[in-house]
Amino acid sequence: xxxxxxxxxxxxxxxxxxxxxxxxxxxxxxxxxxxxxxxxxxxxxxxxxxxxxxxxxxxxxxxxxxxxxxxxxxxxxxxxxxxxxxxxxxxxxxxxxxxxxxxxxxxxxxxxxxxxxxxxxxxxxxxxxxxxxxxxxxxxxxxxxxxxxxxxxxxxxxxxxxxxxxxxxxxxxxxxxxxxxxxxxxxxxxxxxxxxxxxxxxxxxxxxxxxxxxxxxxxxxxxxxxxxxxxxxxxxxxxxxxxxxxxxxxxxxxxxxxxxxxxxxxxxxxxxxxxxxxxxxxxxxxxxxxxxxxxxxxxxxxxxxxxxxxxxxxxxxxxxxxxxxxxxxxxxxxxxxxxxxxxxxxxxxxxxxxxxxxxxxxxxxxxxxxxxxxxxxxx
Numbered sequence: 571x572x573x574x575x576x577x578x579x580x581x582x583x584x585x586x587x588x589x590x591x592x593x594x595x596x597x598x599x600x601x602x603x604x605x606x607x608x609x610x611x612x613x614x615x616x617x618x619x620x621x622x623x624x625x626x627x628x629x630x631x632x633x634x635x636x637x638x639x640x641x642x643x644x645x646x647x648x649x650x651x652x653x654x655x656x657x658x659x660x661x662x663x664x665x666x667x668x669x670x671x672x673x674x675x676x677x678x679x680x681x682x683x684x685x686x687x688x689x690x691x692x693x694x695x696x697x698x699x700x701x702x703x704x705x706x707x708x709x710x711x712x713x714x715x716x717x718x719x720x721x722x723x724x725x726x727x728x729x730x731x732x733x734x735x736x737x738x739x740x741x742x743x744x745x746x747x748x749x750x751x752x753x754x755x756x757x758x759x760x761x762x763x764x765x766x767x768x769x770x771x772x773x774x775x776x777x778x779x780x781x782x783x784x785x786x787x788x789x790x791x792x793x794x795x796x797x798x799x800x801x802x803x804x805x806x807x808x809x810x811x812x813x814x815x816x817x818x819x820x821x822x823x824x825x826x827x828x829x830x831x832x833x834x835x836x837x838x839x840x841x842x843x844x845x846x847x848x849x850x851x852x853x854x855x856x857x858x859x860x861x862x863x864x865x866x867x868x869x870x871x872x873x874x875x876x877x878x879x880x881x882x883x884x885x886x887x888x889x890x891x892x893x894x895x896x897x898x899x900x901x902x903x904x905x906x907x908x909x910x911x912x913x914x915x916x917x918x919x920x921x922x923x924x925x926x927x928x929x930x931x932x933x934x935x936x937x938x939x940x941x942x943x944x945x946x947x948x949x
Contacts, residue, residue, distance in 0.1 A: 579604075581727060582611045582623060582630040587933040588756050591629040599626055612636070617807050620800060621814045624731055625793040628755035628786070631734050634716060634727035635660070641722050643677045645687050652691035652726065658699035660728060662804060664709035667692060671717035678719060688717050688726075711802045732799035738785075739795035740850035745776045745839040749878045749913070753935060755782040755792070757876050760931070761911040762946060767829075768873040770908075772862040772898075774832030777843025777855070779876050784828050784852045791818040795850070828854045835861040863897060871906040881915045881938070892922050899923035910945040919943055 584592045592611045596603050601619045605612040611630075613619070623633045637655045642648040661667050669692075671684040678684055692715065696705055714729040736752040757779060763769050765787060771779050785792060794815070800806055832855065834840050840859045847855045879898070882891030895914075899922065902910060912919070915938050920926045927943040934940060 577614055577616055578620065579636040580613055580615065580620060580623070580730075581634045581636050581725075582613065582627060583609060583632045583634065584611065584630045585609070585750075585753065585756075585934050587931060588629045588752070591756055591759055592627060595627050595629060596623065599623065618810050618814065620730055621806075621811055624735065624798050624800065625791045625814060625818055627735060628782070628792050629752050629759065631736065631752060632729055632731045633735070634729050634731075637726045637728060639723070639725045642719075642724055643722050645678065645683070648678060648684065648724065649687050649691045651724070652688050653695050655695070655726060657692050657695050660803075660805070661692075661696060661713050662709065662711070663696065663700040663702055663704075664706055664711075666707045666709065666712040667715055668712070669715045669717060671719070673719040675721045676719040677722055684717055684719065688715065711804065712799060713803075714799065730798065730800040730803075732797065735793065737796060738792050738850070740781065741776060741778065741846050742849065743776070743842045743845060745834075745836070745842050748776045749778050749935060751778055751782055751792070753913075753933065754778040754878075755786065756933070757878075757911055757913060757942065758783045758786055760942065760944070761874050761876050762909050763874040763876065765829075766872070768870075769830045770870060770873050770875045771832045771877045772865065772875065773877045773879040774834045774843055774857065775839050775878070777832050777846050777857060779878065780830045780832040780843070780855050780857070781847050781850050781852065783830055783876070784847070784855055785850065787828060787830075788823045788826065790822045790851070794818050794822075825854065828852070828856075831856045831858070833858050833860045833862065833865065835859070862901070865901070867901040867904040868906075870908055873905070873908045875902070875908060875910040875912070877911075878913050878935070881940075891916065895919060895922035896924070899925065907947060909947050911942060912945075913940050913942045915940045917941060 582592050589606050593603055593606050596613050599622050601613050601615050603613045640651045642651055669685040669688045671681045673679050673681050716727045716729050718725045736750040738751050769783050837859045840857050843857045882888045928946045929944040931942040933942050
C-alpha cells in the first residue's frame with residue numbers, strides 16, 4: 571500500500587476576492603496557512619487536514635496537493651522537472667492519472683502539448699519507481715494531475731476534490747443562471763447576518779443563498795452529502811476518514827426555527843428552491859412566490875437582505891433591469907434597521923438604487939465580473 575509523506579503542501583483554489591475568507595476558514599479548522607495569493611491559499615498538513623479542508627471549506631473551489639513549482643521555458647526543461655517529482659508517493663502502478671493543463675503568457679503555450687509532455691514524464695517516473703513497464707491505469711482510482719503555467723512559472727498539483735466543492739449535492743435542479751454555492755456562502759459570511767436578524771432574499775431563484783445561510787446557521791459541513799476523489803485513494807487512513815465524518819455529523823446543530831425567507835416571482839423557481847432545501851435537510855426555510863413589487867417593505871425590520879438579482883447581461887434587458895433597481899431602491903427605503911448585501915454586474919447600481927454603498931467588493935460570479943454592494947443598517 572502506498573503511503574504519502576506525513577505532511578503535504580496543499581492549495582485551496584477559490585474565486586477572485588474570496589481568498590481572505592478561505593484563509594480564515596482554514597485557520598478556524600486549525601490548519602497552518604503559509605501563503606495567500608490571487609485565487610489560491612497555500613497550507614500545510616497531513617491527511618486529516620486534506621479531509622477537513624474538503625469537508626468544511628465553504629468558499630473554496632478545490633483542494634489540491636502541490637507536487638512542485640518551477641520555471642520552464644522549453645519542453646525538455648518541463649519534462650526533466652516533472653520527472654524529478656515524487657509521483658510514486660501518491661500514484662500506484664494501476665491507478666489512473668489524466669493530465670489537465672492551462673497556460674497563460676508562457677513560452678509553452680500549447681496546452682495539449684504540455685499535457686502530453688507531463689504525462690510522459692509521470693509515466694517514466696512511475697515505471698522506474700514501481701519497477702514495471704506496464705501502467706494499465708485500470709484500478710478505478712483516479713489522480714487528476716493539474717498543471718498551471720503563468721509566465722513560464724509552473725505549478726504541478728493533484729486534485730483531491732473531484733467535482734468542484736461548490737457541488738454540495740443538494741442542488742440537482744437550478745433556475746436560470748444560479749449563483750454558485752461557494753459564492754452564496756461567501757455573501758452570507760461577508761454580511762452582517764446573525765441569528766437575531768431575519769435573512770431576506772427577494773430574488774431567491776433556486777434558493778441557494780437561503781440554503782447556504784441555513785447550513786452556516788446550523789453548522790453543517792458543506793461537503794457532508796457528497797463524495798470526493800480522495801476517498802478512493804488507497805493511502806488515505808480510513809480511520810481518520812471515519813473520524814472526520816463522525817465529528818462533522820456531531821458538530822451539526824439540531825433542527826431549529828430559521829428566520830430565513832426567500833421570494834421569487836416565478837412559481838417554478840420556488841418549487842425548485844423548496845426541493846433543493848429538502849434535499850439539503852431543511853424544511854424550515856420559508857419560500858414564497860411573490861414579486862418584490864408586491865412585498866410591503868415597510869414590514870421588514872431588523873433584517874439582512876442578501877440577494878443576487880437579475881443583471882441584464884443582454885442589451886435588450888438593460889433598460890428593464892435598471893428600472894427594477896430603481897424600484898427596489900425606493901421600496902427598500904421603507905425598511906427599518908435593515909441592511910443589504912447585493913451582487914450585480916451593473917457597476918452603477920448605487921446611482922440606480924438611490925444611495926451610495928458603505929462598501930463595494932469586486933467578485934466574480936462564474937466568468938462575470940461583479941460587485942458586492944454592502945449597505946449597513948439602513949433606516
